[in-house]
Amino acid sequence: EVQVVESGGDLVQPGASLRLSCAGSGFTFANHNMGWFRQAPGKGLEWVANIKEDGSEKYYVDSVRGRFTVSRDNAKNSLYLQMNSLRADDTAIYYCARGSPGWISDFWGQGTRVTVSS
Amino acid sequence: DIVLTQSPDSLAVSLGERATINCKSSQSVLSTSNNQNFLAWFQHKPGQPPKLLTYWASTRGSGVPDRFSGSGSGTDFTLTISSLQAEDVAVYYCQQYYSSPITFGPGTRLEI
Numbered sequence: 001e002v003q004v005v006e007s008g009g010d011l012v013q014p015g016a017s018l019r020l021s022c023a024g025s026g027f028t029f030a031n032h033n034m035g036w037f038r039q040a041p042g043k044g045l046e047w048v049a050n051i052k053e054d055g056s057e058k059y060y061v062d063s064v065r066g067r068f069t070v071s072r073d074n075a076k077n078s079l080y081l082q083m084n085s086l087r088a089d090d091t092a093i094y095y096c097a098r099g100s101p102g103w104i105s106d107f108w109g110q111g112t113r114v115t116v117s118s
Numbered sequence: 119d120i121v122l123t124q125s126p127d128s129l130a131v132s133l134g135e136r137a138t139i140n141c142k143s144s145q146s147v148l149s150t151s152n153n154q155n156f157l158a159w160f161q162h163k164p165g166q167p168p169k170l171l172t173y174w175a176s177t178r179g180s181g182v183p184d185r186f187s188g189s190g191s192g193t194d195f196t197l198t199i200s201s202l203q204a205e206d207v208a209v210y211y212c213q214q215y216y217s218s219p220i221t222f223g224p225g226t227r228l229e230i
Binding site for chain 2: 027035044045050059062095102106107110111
């Protein structure tokens, strides 16, 4: 059974850092592009970042570029999102999604909540 | 950036009736290299992760009931639910993956 499980969400103050993790199972993690998405309270879905299956290509939405870094460890079947200089408008549920085929996000985790507030 | 607009914003349909949601792209998402439209539809219910319904505009995702169908090409796309069921109450989003940044439409809320 395909599973992706996010973790690491928390309540943090503006300017803080946080690292989200996503564990994949039930599929060959190293064969899939992966992505992060988010949904802010009362808002729609927003793509945050993508990473190619071998980690050679990474893409970001403009609002997080330079603050967030996506990475992966295929040996651990894990995807990460390092978030620095967090702002109130980064408050959202963050979802990890598998790409299959290509960048099509065919399977999503339950999400992890990030709240940025003083 | 490619901007997606959806219509209507919300929709109320009787059980067993047809629901139609439209998505319009600010530029074509049809690739000349593979003749595919880089357009997907997602269903999102409260407290659940989004679920992929269709991709390449009209290919149904794994396990998606055949009452869901996607159509369209270029800049104009449609998601049709042929016979609405109670469990179809959700917000529906179109998404383009033709170019970065990947973008979503604002969503259409579907109610009974």
